[in-house]
Amino acid sequence: MIAPLRLVARLGRRTLQAVARIGLATRFFFATLLHSGTAFRRFGLIIREIYSAGVLSLIIILVSGLFVGMVLGLQGFETLQTYGSESALGVLVALSLVRELGPVVAALLFASRAGSAITAEIGLMKATEQLAAMEMMAVDPVARVVAPRFWAGVLSMPLLAALFSAMGIFGGYLVGVVLIGVDEGSFWSQMQAQVDFEEDILNGVIKSVVFGVAITAIALFEGYDAPPTAEGVSRATTRTVVTSSLVILALDFVLTAFMFRGVS
């Protein structure tokens, strides 16, 4: 075959492979949803996974939330001071955390802390043929291994994002009010006047739920689809973090465009 033609053929093959993989991922996602019944009947399985995905991510989420809030407080104060409106610092910190930074940064951290762990665990289970052994014992691995992890991730993510935002607002308060000396009353009252429960907080929660679904679905699929070798598992883990980070940011844009379009 002529060289350029071969290039075109390879491009086509790659594209077809990618589309087929998306199809496989979608089928896998619906299979997970279908087999969720068993997971909810044995809720202990979900609790165990919430521990490893949610509770163990707490420290990184809380500490980074605090620091992000503190940086927002410092930077926001510097900028707002130029316009003589330091009293709006509370609004700035709260709105940026609740609307964007809380869900997004918590999701990015969750993807690299919990998502990679899920992929590595399932990939290793597959490489050591534990999943095949389960099938031999007539235990459906999707129901026993995949579905509990999925629901644990979906349940943990909004809680982690809320903790991140709350911690960040506390950090902004520490730097803004305690350290720099912005008036405490205007810090909280302006925040309460500007932050709306449905418009801002509820939309932030919806975002984090969507991110939770995306991250865990990607992590589970990458683990389940990983080539059963050491290299395959390590590659799948990397791909989980890269893909879910990109998906989080893209989804965030789409969701923001939907949610805050009406807010003029």
Add this chain to the structure above:
Amino acid sequence: MSKAWLDLWVGLFVVAGIGALLFMALKVGNMSSVRMADSYQVSAHFDNIGGLKVRAPVKSAGVVVGRVTGISFDDQTYEAEVLLSLDKRYAFPKDTSASILTSGLLGEQYIGLEAGGDSVKLANGDRVRLTQSAVVLENLIGQFLFSKAQEGAPNETAQ
């Protein structure tokens, strides 16, 4: 790790997460303060609403007494119709006047209510008759220039 510890940790995590949500709803958001259970609607027509937005506060004597719930254009009178939702606790006389004001130099715009002297109170569906439009900076500058030009005109003829 034993099952009891596992349950305890997960329970703590869930309680902390819900606590954070509650903190945001009550302390950060406006769930506690401006959620008015009982309110009545009045409307007001303005020549120009400037930059007024839906959900802007309605204040009287600086106290928030309601919110702007709707803004529309009336193509019969070519005026803006603004719907106000006022807290039921506060009653205003029928000849109350509404004006669009700005908080601070560049702050958000809100509606200020100035109570009149009528003994009849505003009821649901009433219209505030006396209104004062928003100050539009361009018009203000135009007026200023116009008055300056008028001031200058007689001087020139005198010379």
